[in-house]
Amino acid sequence: MPRYFFHLRYGPGPDGLARDPEGDDLAGPDEARMRALAMARDLIARTRVQAVRDWFACTFEVTGEDGRAVATVPFADTVTEDDEG
Secondary structure: OOEEEEEEEOOOOHHHEEOOOOOEEOOOHHHHHHHHHHHHHHHHHHOOOOOOOOHHHOEEEEEEOOOOEEEEEEHHHHOOOOOOO
């Protein structure tokens, strides 16, 4: 199973990126995107940190074991049409 890494982009430049050193073994890119959305929902609901003022401006930059980009998952994607009303 391939390993995916979920780097949290919360600001510009290298100082605005929290790297995921461990990653997760997942079946493929679709499962990685679903995992990123679940982690984003959890962070929005449970985490308060000074460095992040607006969770909906954040993204997960998902990479594979080789370091290549697999997906960019905006936290705003956690809100579905059903949630909007």
